[in-house]
Amino acid sequence: MRSAFYISDGTAITSEVFGNALLSLFPTKFEHHTISFIETTEKALLTKARINKASSRGGKPALVFHTFVNNEVREIIESCDAILYNFLEPFVAPLEKELSIKAKPKTHRTHSMHEKSYDYRIDAVNYALTNDDGSNVTNYEEADVILVGVSRSGKTPSALYLALQYGIKAANYPFTDDDMEELTIPNFLKPFHKKLFGLTIDAQRLIDIRDGRMANSKYSSARQCRMEVREVEKLYKNEKIPFINTTKLSVEEITAKILAETGLQRYKY
Amino acid sequence: MRSAFYISDGTAITSEVFGNALLSLFPTKFEHHTISFIETTEKALLTKARINKASSRGGKPALVFHTFVNNEVREIIESCDAILYNFLEPFVAPLEKELSIKAKPKTHRTHSMHEKSYDYRIDAVNYALTNDDGSNVTNYEEADVILVGVSRSGKTPSALYLALQYGIKAANYPFTDDDMEELTIPNFLKPFHKKLFGLTIDAQRLIDIRDGRMANSKYSSARQCRMEVREVEKLYKNEKIPFINTTKLSVEEITAKILAETGLQRYKY
Structure with a gap:
């Protein structure tokens, strides 16, 4: 079965909720994996290995839905043998333009304690x-x-x-x-x-x-x-x-x- | 204060979670509104009126984050005086291509009962x-x-x-x-x-x-x-x-x- 990964340097709740919403539009079964708090290059490399393994095991490249704030970590993930969907990318630049303000990505703001x-x-x-x-x-x-x-x-x-x-x-x-x-x-x-x-x-x-x-x-x-x-x-x-x-x-x-x-x-x- | 709307013909949970995640990247305050189950043209028109009112009251057009499965309803919303962000659009076509299968949008699949x-x-x-x-x-x-x-x-x-x-x-x-x-x-x-x-x-x-x-x-x-x-x-x-x-x-x-x-x-x- 093809694998879907929901990953992030935060809780990965956004990736999980939204990625799952997208896949629910398709009448196909996936093996779902959520990996949260990928905050270090070490963890990113471990995650990459896991994704690559899933891709070769599944016969088809895994689908990876991600929201990374840390660029260094994201780049490692983007080098995976997988189909990547960056959830933030299509929206951040247009929002920056509309709000006339730069995004200040900060890990753990979304689902952290207010x-x-x-x-x-x-x-x-x-x-x-x-x-x-x-x-x-x-x-x-x-x-x-x-x-x-x-x-x-x-x-x-x-x-x-x-x-x-x-x-x-x-x-x-x-x-x-x-x-x-x-x-x-x-x-x-x-x-x-x-x-x-x-x-x-x-x-x-x-x-x-x-x-x-x-x-x-x-x-x-x-x-x-x-x-x-x-x-x-x-x-x-x-x-x-x-x-x-x-x-x-x-x-x-x-x-x-x-x-x-x-x-x-x-x-x- | 500028208004942000999270809306959908389903529970609007995806719009709310993801829209809120995006806005949390910006150090700006918004008035948040979630409107769910906009399933009829009548409800869509009421929602449009509410959004337009918020836009004119706030001085700046409201931000509207949406995930609609029903096209007729979505078109009404897209005619609002607001800045619209369609969450599904950037991802559905690439996923259709990758999966070689057409999306079968069905309201209420995401957060409905499995x-x-x-x-x-x-x-x-x-x-x-x-x-x-x-x-x-x-x-x-x-x-x-x-x-x-x-x-x-x-x-x-x-x-x-x-x-x-x-x-x-x-x-x-x-x-x-x-x-x-x-x-x-x-x-x-x-x-x-x-x-x-x-x-x-x-x-x-x-x-x-x-x-x-x-x-x-x-x-x-x-x-x-x-x-x-x-x-x-x-x-x-x-x-x-x-x-x-x-x-x-x-x-x-x-x-x-x-x-x-x-x-x-x-x-x-």
């Missing part, structure tokens, strides 16, 4: 953990958003992703079987109606997920799952709670949709 | 939560890595990031005051020595962080923080546990370094 956003994010992670799964219902003043939904509809990963990526404080509250008889917004959530955001999921997918965790239980039964989904969707509609169906969505898509629908501001860029 | 990686990630998040902060010391067979360190050295956010981004199962175990008298690897961790990865932090930073959470306590005292840091670093060295100092690192950098040092494989690309 004093403010760092604290936001750690605080937000702590908030999401403390207010996960209805474990604490007294902190909702602080929430930027409160995700609601049945068990296993995607609330916890989404809340954590909002916290880690964007510094957004997301609590989450589960509607359980006990709530279902006559499902309403619990009293402690009522003052925060505007912060509520609903998740729902296709009943069949919910059955499959719950079955993986607790087979042959009431919790995972078709009847129960269908009833819960029906009830929460009715609640969302009656109470005008915005909601999305997470069945076919990744965590990235769920959170991007939550941000798009709520207009919540990211604390971090 | 059946396998999705489950890996949700499982990994559940694992990280269940095995957070030493709350469970019986599950370490399953761990890909076990982060150790003093309280507030960055274990929890790092474990969650590894899970959410890469589907890696990271447990974390804190060394507390009770362990310090004669710090050794606890018995239940000994069989998993090879999975241990240490985090440390500068004592002064630790004092500041703990002081923000529990001022004037033994926990946040200079003496206690210095002692804990000294003891864990001694342990890492004696026991040959690889470790990094997280003081100046973002969560992205910490996890990239953990991956680089351990050679752990990502489950998701």
Whole structure:
């Protein structure tokens, strides 16, 4: 199989995210490799050897997507037996011209710690953990958003992703079987109606997920799952709670949709 | 302030990550906006109006970084009064040539759900939560890595990031005051020595962080923080546990370094 390398003298997150986005346009399989912090000529030479080996093993030259700030290291990489894609090159000169200012490449600026956003994010992670799964219902003043939904509809990963990526404080509250008889917004959530955001999921997918965790239980039964989904969707509609169906969505898509629908501001860029 | 827009007919994560990486090369401040899921001409026209408004308000045309798969929508955006950077354009044609295959752009492929990686990630998040902060010391067979360190050295956010981004199962175990008298690897961790990865932090930073959470306590005292840091670093060295100092690192950098040092494989690309 042909190899694709995502490499950088920093975290290589940009190369990885963007390189992977490009390759996802092609219906072809690749062997993916990320190599980060290639900061010395020694590491560059080791990386070059690894890339060259992959090229000769794969029969076709490896694809190498890179973002280097250090020129000396980049030149070594550019001498690899591979097809190279320099992600910065097509954009830096036009941006310099447009901004009338020279780029000041500095390794580790992109994904390094910005004093403010760092604290936001750690605080937000702590908030999401403390207010996960209805474990604490007294902190909702602080929430930027409160995700609601049945068990296993995607609330916890989404809340954590909002916290880690964007510094957004997301609590989450589960509607359980006990709530279902006559499902309403619990009293402690009522003052925060505007912060509520609903998740729902296709009943069949919910059955499959719950079955993986607790087979042959009431919790995972078709009847129960269908009833819960029906009830929460009715609640969302009656109470005008915005909601999305997470069945076919990744965590990235769920959170991007939550941000798009709520207009919540990211604390971090 | 000049505006920068990161937009797409998908999640806009690629535009956001890469656009932000490019702008971080310039010592200039921007007003950042991400607009995702611009999938209809109606939304495109609304976005165009918003961009044009930002351009005239900012005095200078906004910078627009985009990755559109839908041509009709892209054409509307390209008629904005703004400086446009099409991220896909410089790379798609060369890749098509190199791969001898046409790109099959499909909205939402990049950050959408890949059946396998999705489950890996949700499982990994559940694992990280269940095995957070030493709350469970019986599950370490399953761990890909076990982060150790003093309280507030960055274990929890790092474990969650590894899970959410890469589907890696990271447990974390804190060394507390009770362990310090004669710090050794606890018995239940000994069989998993090879999975241990240490985090440390500068004592002064630790004092500041703990002081923000529990001022004037033994926990946040200079003496206690210095002692804990000294003891864990001694342990890492004696026991040959690889470790990094997280003081100046973002969560992205910490996890990239953990991956680089351990050679752990990502489950998701």
